[in-house]
Amino acid sequence: MCCSTLTSRTSLSQLTLHSTPEEDEKMANYIHVPEEAPAVPKMEVTVDESDYRSGALSLMKELRPNWKPSEVKLKFFTDGITNKLLGCYVGTALQDVVLVRIYGNKTELLIDRENEVKSFRVLHAHRCAPRLYCTFSNGLCYEFLQGTALEPQHIRSQPIFRLIARQLAKYHAIHAHNGWVPQSDLWLKMGKYFSLIPKHFTDPEQNARLKTEVPSPRCLREELLWLQQSLSVLGSPVVLCHNDLLCKNIIYNQQAGNVKFIDYEYAGYNYQAYDIGNHFNEFAGLNEVDYSRYPDRGFQLEWLRSYLEAYKEHKGQSRQVTDTQVELLYVQVNRFALASHFFWALWALIQAKFSTIDFDFLEYALVRFKQYFKMKAEVTTLTLPE
Template identity: 30%
Template sequence: MGDSTSQKQVLVDDVKSPINKVAYLPKDAKEILISLGKKWKNVLDPKAMEVITLKGAMTNEVFKVKWKTAIGETSQRVLVRMYGEGTGIFFNRDDEIKAFEFISKSGHGPRLLGRFANGRVEEFINARTLFASDLRDPSISALIAVKLREFHDLNMPGPKKAHLWDVLRNWLVEARRLASPEEVEMFHLDTMDKEISILEERLSNSHQKIGFCHNDLQYGNIMIHEDTKSLTLIDYEYASYNPIAYDIANHFCEMAANYHTETPHILDYSNYPGEEQSDDSKVEELLDNIEKFTLANHIFWGLWGIISEHVNNIDFDYKEYAKQRFQDYWLRKENLMSSNGSSHDLALEGEEALTPSTTPTKKSKRQGAKLKKFFSVGLFKSKRDSPR
């Protein structure tokens, strides 16, 4: 849990506001932190903590807390997560904590060090979160595939059924309640329940493998240890049982995002991975399902954006983000859901409309090997069987 000079967070220190934010933390959080500081013998003064805002979070406020230690020793650090306003709409915090503790005890995530009324204290992992460019690195994709297989196979408590469709309907109710009449019309919220029902009917079948899914596989939620190359998935707020094809679809959609630019809400679908035809029928079937589940993923995060626009004060253009997700949904829907259409050529037309300067066909050829490696190494082989 000690500091490391190699540790780099995509949730980066807010260099524009380097002020110690210790006064910003609630009293119950400070009490937990002081208690932790007392447990470490090398901490000079448990009450003399430094609290630094980490930039890059879009749902919660995240802080790095550290204490000075004896000369020659690295400082002690923890992560404090304060829940964003209105985020209780999206998930049950008690369920999230249960998942957090189970995953931690299974050796797949950071330890939970304490809970307070509006947040929690977590172990500060000696690793770095991925950067957007890392998702296009074939070697890292292979590691992600292996880690995803392990995560999907976790035997979490609770009913092992898809939660996606209930979540979409619940969020649609909230989006309609919060949205203005203009937004309801713009995002077709008055007819979106029909779209959800169509997707559920078409995508729910006995062939869909259900697993415990992360459901938010953006690059900032994946950490890598630079020396061992081991991965850790973090932040389980949206985690639940779902079709694993949906989880992979979410990960692929996140390749279009870079949340650490001057316009973090802008998506670049030229970075969505392409693929080459595979000789493995299981891979082909999964690819078809994944592409179709991108539609459900667009509705999921589109509704999230609409709701967040009204309840969250974090500096992020949620409405424009939602607009892009729904735009891609409507652009790709017809080709993806047609019974005779091929999901592989699909509708890169959606990408072309959103980013007309790109050349999707060339992008698809460039990234084909990466996707083949992603599936052949990770999704159908266990960690023991994969070539390392």
């Protein structure tokens, strides 16, 4: 496994042009919430991981005052590896369900919670997200969306992949406030993650794997610099992105014939091609990762054409899409898929140190790094169309 050779010994801070990191972060995080968006109350409630019910009932007392506490039922959802999620409801049918999401341990190191709430409210105002009912000391409550959380086999089926492409285009077409040109905070975020990766683990086996199987900090720094230098010049527009479009975050409502995306913790302004490349990486699944399921060129070209037609439509442009436009996006997406691997590998290393969720984060980091280096050799040969 070799790292990139840089033409100059550039530092992360030097790669940020024309502005300071503080200015960049302020601009990148400027998500304008429409004035008509409903206010989101903050409740001084903490939901204890060892006693969910009492905390959840305190929240329901405010959100659903007509519910009798003795009749409130809890349903646990176990798919997430960042947070813990439970649904509160009364009766036998899952009709009016309030979802209570409890933030994972130390996830504030990884996620800007204020930014998450802003993204939630913006997306809801554009009918792209459920209603956010409230935040509380260690989580938030929001509306339950009817439908099925998808699996890897679903997201490549003909009708569903087109719905996903068109819905993502709708996200990306949400315009920034008053014509302001947004900036991506991808490199700032990755730089922050890099500074947080653990230098050792208390568990001897984990520590041995960290020392022998994870690329060295010097190697990771060089790769991060190479990514920023080679990807930021590809011309991918910066748009409002979901940034975490894995299967379980896509809810398919067969009756309504639509898909909706959930979980906006990582949402924010980012490169269009990153969001799509990240989604394509998720075709491999999460618990049994298999990168042979990464979509091939033929599938991608179909997906990207559907996406571009919808994107141009939402932007008020002609729906006509040329082969060159599809090819350009194809190259950008597959290059940016590298950044997605690197981002989640760094993220998983940090989670391996702090998370209380039963998931082998260190192994996941190693899988993502391995695929990063494998894919790097393949996608660096792709060239932008003339």
